[in-house]
Amino acid sequence: MDLYMMNCELLATCSALGYLEGETYHREPDCLESVKDLIRYLRHEDDTRDIRQQLGAGQILQNDLLPIIIQHSQEKQLFDACIRLMVNLTQPALLCFGKVPDDSAFRHHFLQIVSYLQAYKQAFANEKVFGVLSEKLYNLLQMEWEQREEEDNLLIERILLLVRNVLHIPADPYEEKTVDDDASIHDKLLWAMHMSGMDDLLKFLASAPSEQQWSLHVLEVISLMFRDQTPEQLVSAGQSRSVQEKQKDAQELEVLRQKEIAEKRSRVLQRGSRHSRFGGSYVVQGLKSLGDKDVIYHKGLHNFKNYSHDMGKAVRRVPKRRQRARDPENCRRSALNVRLFLREFCIDFLENCYNRLMYLVKDGLLREKAQQHDETYYLWALAFFMGFNRSHNFRMDLVSETMSIRTFHYIERNLTNYYEMMLTDRKEATSWARRMHLALKAYRELLMTVNEMDHSRDDNIRQSASVIKSNIFYLMEYREIFLTLLRKFDETKQPRSFLKDLVEAAHLFLRMLERFCKGRNNLVVQRKRVKKKRSKGKRRSGPAVDSSPEALEQCWQVVSEELKATGFQLSESVTEGTVLFDAASEVPLEEQRAEAMVRIQDALLAKQGPEALALIRAAREVWPEGDVFGAADVVAEEELELLKQILFANLPRPATTEPVEEEEEVGEGEEEEEIESVRVSEAEFNFLDYIKRFASPNILQPYLLLLKSYNQNSTHTNHCIVRMLHRVAVDLKMDALLFQLSVFCLFNKILCDPAATAYKELVTFAKFVLNRFFALAARNNKAYVELLFWKNVGAVREMTEGYSKEEDKQESKKRVTWSSEEEAELGKLYLEHRDSGDADVVETLLPILSNPSWTRRQVVQQLVNLGLVDSVKDLKKQSRKGTRIVLWTEDQELELQTLFEEFSESDDILGNILKKITAKRSRARVVDKLLSLGLVSDRKELYKKRRPRAAGKSSGMTEDEFFSDLAGDTQNDPSDEEEEEE
Numbered sequence: 018m019d020l021y022m023m024n025c026e027l028l029a030t031c032s033a034l035g036y037l038e039g040e041t042y043h044r045e046p047d048c049l050e051s052v053k054d055l056i057r058y059l060r061h062e063d064d065t066r067d068i069r070q071q072l073g074a075g076q077i078l079q080n081d082l083l084p085i086i087i088q089h090s091q092e093k094q095l096f097d098a099c100i101r102l103m104v105n106l107t108q109p110a111l112l113c114f115g116k117v118p119d120d121s122a123f124r125h126h127f128l129q130i131v132s133y134l135q136a137y138k139q140a141f142a143n144e145k146v147f148g149v150l151s152e153k154l155y156n157l158l159q160m161e162w163e164q165r166e167e168e169d170n171l172l173i174e175r176i177l178l179l180v181r182n183v184l185h186i187p188a189d190p191y192e193e194k195t196v197d198d199d200a201s202i203h204d205k206l207l208w209a210m211h212m213s214g215m216d217d218l219l220k221f222l223a224s225a226p227s228e229q230q231w232s233l234h235v236l237e238v239i240s241l242m243f244r245d246q247t248p249e250q251l252v253s254a255g256q257s258r259s260v261q262e263k264q265k266d267a268q269e270l271e272v273l274r275q276k277e278i279a280e281k282r283s284r285v286l287q288r289g290s291r292h293s294r295f296g297g298s299y300v301v302q303g304l305k306s307l308g309d310k311d312v313i314y315h316k317g318l319h320n321f322k323n324y325s326h327d328m329g330k331a332v333r334r335v336p337k338r339r340q341r342a343r344d345p346e347n348c349r350r351s352a353l354n355v356r357l358f359l360r361e362f363c364i365d366f367l368e369n370c371y372n373r374l375m376y377l378v379k380d381g382l383l384r385e386k387a388q389q390h391d392e393t394y395y396l397w398a399l400a401f402f403m404g405f406n407r408s409h410n411f412r413m414d415l416v417s418e419t420m421s422i423r424t425f426h427y428i429e430r431n432l433t434n435y436y437e438m439m440l441t442d443r444k445e446a447t448s449w450a451r452r453m454h455l456a457l458k459a460y461r462e463l464l465m466t467v468n469e470m471d472h473s474r475d476d477n478i479r480q481s482a483s484v485i486k487s488n489i490f491y492l493m494e495y496r497e498i499f500l501t502l503l504r505k506f507d508e509t510k511q512p513r514s515f516l517k518d519l520v521e522a523a524h525l526f527l528r529m530l531e532r533f534c535k536g537r538n539n540l541v542v543q544r545k546r547v548k549k550k551r552s553k554g555k556r557r558s559g560p561a562v563d564s565s566p567e568a569l570e571q572c573w574q575v576v577s578e579e580l581k582a583t584g585f586q587l588s589e590s591v592t593e594g595t596v597l598f599d600a601a602s603e604v605p606l607e608e609q610r611a612e613a614m615v616r617i618q619d620a621l622l623a624k625q626g627p628e629a630l631a632l633i634r635a636a637r638e639v640w641p642e643g644d645v646f647g648a649a650d651v652v653a654e655e656e657l658e659l660l661k662q663i664l665f666a667n668l669p670r671p672a673t674t675e676p677v678e679e680e681e682e683v684g685e686g687e688e689e690e691e692i693e694s695v696r697v698s699e700a701e702f703n704f705l706d707y708i709k710r711f712a713s714p715n716i717l718q719p720y721l722l723l724l725k726s727y728n729q730n731s732t733h734t735n736h737c738i739v740r741m742l743h744r745v746a747v748d749l750k751m752d753a754l755l756f757q758l759s760v761f762c763l764f765n766k767i768l769c770d771p772a773a774t775a776y777k778e779l780v781t782f783a784k785f786v787l788n789r790f791f792a793l794a795a796r797n798n799k800a801y802v803e804l805l806f807w808k809n810v811g812a813v814r815e816m817t818e819g820y821s822k823e824e825d826k827q828e829s830k831k832r833v834t835w836s837s838e839e840e841a842e843l844g845k846l847y848l849e850h851r852d853s854g855d856a857d858v859v860e861t862l863l864p865i866l867s868n869p870s871w872t873r874r875q876v877v878q879q880l881v882n883l884g885l886v887d888s889v890k891d892l893k894k895q896s897r898k899g900t901r902i903v904l905w906t907e908d909q910e911l912e913l914q915t916l917f918e919e920f921s922e923s924d925d926i927l928g929n930i931l932k933k934i935t936a937k938r939s940r941a942r943v944v945d946k947l948l949s950l951g952l953v954s955d956r957k958e959l960y961k962k963r964r965p966r967a968a969g970k971s972s973g974m975t976e977d978e979f980f981s982d983l984a985g986d987t988q989n990d991p992s993d994e995e996e997e998e999e
Contacts, residue, residue: 073133279771
């Protein structure tokens with residue numbers, strides 16, 4: 018942004034700050050007010066962050082604010098205001114815009130602010146600036162906690178935030194084109210912090226008991242300080258190279274030398290002793306062109322081995338959503354003096370601060386005192402400092418706070434949460450994948466530390482490692498996490514570095530588990546199974562008692578005599594626990610009333626007269642309308658008669674649920690509901706059975722994807738890949754899983770590599786798999802076709818042991834052969850029950866067929882073969898929750914109106930409509946449509962109409978009939994009035 022485009026008011030405010038003359042800054046009298054005005058302007062900037070851009074273009078921070086805090090730090094108010102302003106100006110561009118803008122104009126503003134921030138970072142790489150900040154922070158920390166004012170705590174927090182913001186600024190790759198061991202701007206910033214003593218103040222804040230409120234700020238600053246470092250580089254800083262490092266460098270040089278020799282040899286073979294300006298033209302026999310003729314090749318024969326039909330074609334652009342996720346920038350090696358100071362910082366931090374700081378941070382995270390995603394700093398610190406401790410004179414007591422089962426559980430829970438969020442929050446999937454990578458690194462470091470403990474000379478440490486291993490191997494979650502992550506690996510969201518760490522962590526876990534199992538005869542582990550159950554409701558007519566009229570009469574005599582003997586008086590123990598109505602229940606009022614009636618009848622059938630009397634009196638108070646349970650001034654004789662009517666009534670009862678296993682078939686007319694339950698059990702662990710779960714194309718494909726970059730992988734990474742493939746191909750004898758064309762192309766690339774001698778393990782394994790394939794191809798002439806497909810375990814077994822035999826096919830054909838009599842029986846029964854209105858005709862036919870061995874699939878297939886139905890889909894098993902037809906067409910509405918007019922005078926309007934309607938629908942759908950069309954005004958108009966029965970008989974009185982009878986409706990002439998039933 019051009020400085021001359023700055024807003025005039027903003028320019029005047031900046032001019033009122035002061036001016037720099039040589040090394041001296043002369044501030045204006047209104048300097049403090051001008052700084053406050055700039056803070057106020059930043060509050061009201063627009064979406065393009067125009068004020069921030071103008072201040073960056075004017076270099077206000079470099080030319081005014083930094084000189085002010087250096088030369089006028091004794092003026093408290095001015096210093097506080099400048100710190101506030103710089104915290105605002107240096108906040109990350111991502112916080113200003115919320116995310117990286119997609120719009121090109123806003124992206125330009127975003128990049129412009131990033132460039133200004135990079136200029137700020139270069140200005141802060143000054144020992145004088147950090148000297149002033151360190152001195153001010155030191156003076157504030159010298160004060161006792163009780164003596165500090167609110168402004169002092171705010172200033173401490175703002176100084177920490179300012180340091181955090183400056184360290185967070187990314188490097189400019191175009192400006193900082195430095196090599197390893199050269200000082201970058203970040204290194205200069207770290208050196209300025211070290212020379213000013215800021216690093217010692219950070220260690221004090223991390224270890225002092227009175228400063229625990231700054232724990233998260235300190236951890237965030239430390240994580241940004243070590244952003245470009247790795248534990249291994251810091252451990253080896255200033256030390257002579259080990260034998261392993263020398264061997265590694267020699268091996269890399271040998272690989273480069275072999276490649277160079279091979280390239281020289283190929284160039285010599287390509288050029289003849291005499292150059293020809295004409296390459297010539299050749300006909301390639303056996304290789305067809307686009308037509309039917311052979312390919313004509315117009316170049317030299319030495320280039321023919323690289324020929325492809327794709328030569329000369331434009332490379333297809335890969336869509337953005339399918340592009341591979343990019344790896345973060347590789348960590349560069351800082352200057353030696355910076356690495357040495359950081360190494361000493363790590364040693365002091367581990368000895369004095371690590372355990373306490375990690376405890377405080379973990380406590381803040383669990384109590385939700387931190388901000389969102391602050392747990393990522395905890396995960397980074399755990400992986401980094403535990404890795405440093407493991408590589409530098411391993412001491413278990415320095416990292417004891419994070420070496421526990423609780424830590425394993427916390428990281429596993431976060432790892433699972435990040436994985437689920439990556440699948441659901443697709444817009445932020447890349448961010449969730451980065452967080453998941455941090456959690457994976459922490460999980461791997463925990464495993465590596467446990468493995469290091471297992472090789473310790475101290476018996477107590479080895480015993481602790483054994484306890485931890487027995488816990489993580491016992492629980493199913495820790496064994497399943499690697500299978501899940503490998504199976505769901507997505508190269509468009511997760512970079513290659515994530516896959517590398519995942520493969521190495523899985524290799525370590527399997528190696529530890531295998532060694533743990535070898536020392537034990539039997540290992541018991543936890544197993545969880547998700548079991549699906551179906552609850553089926555069966556109608557029951559009442560309790561399991563004799564409901565014959567004679568038994569009811571005998572029961573009534575016992576109850577009536579008991580009530581008369583008590584004089585219809587109830588004790589407090591009977592009336593206290595009588596509760597029939599629950600206002601908080603979701604059950605409708607009418608259903609609760611019906612349940613109350615059933616409870617009264619159950620009490621009478623159990624010959625509990627006083628309880629039944631208490632229930633009916635409680636129900637009378639709850640439902641007084643209509644005198645259903647008797648009038649308020651009812652006498653004892655009327656109550657006795659009312660109880661007798663309830664006893665002899667045939668009341669509808671609710672369905673009782675009875676769980677059955679998923680394999681059991683549910684009978685016709687019963688309601689189904691699937692219920693998932695997790696069943697936890699213990700089982701003896703078999704390591705080979707666990708490895709079999711890795712024998713799947715979905716899990717092996719990520720390994721082979723990483724193997725494609727074998728020349729970029731480390732020796733350990735290639736070993737982890739080959740070891741897993743060896744477990745599958747040799748230990749499980751499933752080498753046919755690797756018989757795939759893309760895998761063979763990769764093996765061919767490895768074998769043809771000029772530096773193949775450096776990959777002896779890969780070459781040996783590739784030759785083994787190829788020899789096994791050609792041995793199989795000699796027996797199975799279809800093996801070459803099988804190369805085109807990924808295979809599961811069943812296909813591998815068929816490929817190696819032989820495909821299905823003809824005898825088995827003939828036997829299977831005999832089993833499904835239908836005789837002419839059976840076909841005639843099936844056709845006759847289907848035609849009889851096709852229009853019966855059953856939801857599933859096939860379920861109706863299965864129990865009545867003469868041959869009970871027919872399965873549903875065989876019956877459906879035979880109906881299609883006979884031409885009785887057009888497709889298997891026509892007989893698809895319907896859900897019992899109702900039909901799927903929802904929308905009504907105009908013709909269907911007209912048909913419904915016609916049927917309603919036709920049966921409006923019948924006793925069962927709804928039943929007749931359901932039988933005759935063409936598009937079969939549920940009862941509820943038809944009732945709702947009749948109401949919406951205005952053909953009926955109340956659902957009760959559609960109830961089946963019957964003539965009432967005499968009260969008190971047990972021959973089928975319904976609930977509504979009984980309520981109407983009790984209310985006095987049956988006093989009228991039954992020929993003039995009709996009763997309703999749902």
